[in-house]
Amino acid sequence: MEFNFDLPFILGHLNYWLFVILMLTGLYIVVARGNLLKKIVGLNIFQVAVFMLYISMGKVAGGTAPILTGTAGEAYSNPLPHVLILTAIVVGIATTSLGLALIVRINETYGTIEEDEILEMDQQKGQSELDAINKAAAATDAQGAASKK
């Protein structure tokens, strides 16, 4: 593919790049921050940036909002991305609320909503369970050896 990076190209694509930057800020919060609530907020930022990308595709230069004005020959922006994103916003709040409920539940079980601490607790619990299993296995081995004698 060949692109000529002249002024109209840059001005026409600037919006998309700005939305990508916003998306990345959201992604960074999700990946780098340990607090679970902050992760949800980051996810929301990412989501809104995707919405903006979609909406910007439906925009027609010189057009108005897709509400019929009655004047003939009026240019309207494309209503279909708007419909799609309306649905996406509602589904987004549904997933957000489910995530928040999960956070409340995690806090109830672990007493914290920091990812590092939860991982540490899980590792300790796993280690102590492993120790218990090993101990039990050693005990049965010793029993088996004793009965053979």
Add this chain to the structure above:
Amino acid sequence: MELILTSLLFLALVTTAVAIALVRRLFAVVMLAGVFSLLSAMLFVLMDAVDVAFTEAAVGAGISSVLMLGTIALTARSEKRPTHYSLVPLSIVILTGLVLIYGTLDMPNFGDPMSPVQTHVGPDYIQRTPTDIDVPNIVTAVLASYRGFDTLGEVTVVFTAGLGVVLLISGLGRRIRRSRREDKAPSKGAKN
């Protein structure tokens, strides 16, 4: 003019997002998330998506703020200082960004009336709405009539999520009260 407004709003949006990443008090994070939603609603108005702006302001700045405030009331008030810093997240993010920007390069220009998005089914809906549905708002016509079944599916999704939330946190108050009672009981025994 529109470009200047978009850039200004965008600058405010990025500042808010960076502030969300840096601030440790979760109350401030939730409030900034509300600000972010409101600013994005303004950007949606600039891009002619008035219905989306309306929903984003109501849902993003309203309902989700309330839900998050409820969550921090039940869990923690501030974020703990991270124990380690690593460059892995930053490199992942930058790599993703480069791929995404590469993906935008062959997209049509912003606002191009001849782009594929504008030349297929979109104009058809705009032309047919006055005679078929007779509602001035085309978004409403598509959402509630042409694609009514999709909206039914959306309602199903919301219902399922609501069911999930209720199942996850049902009995929470009861459990909290019980654990408090158990905490109190040994101390009473120690006094006697």
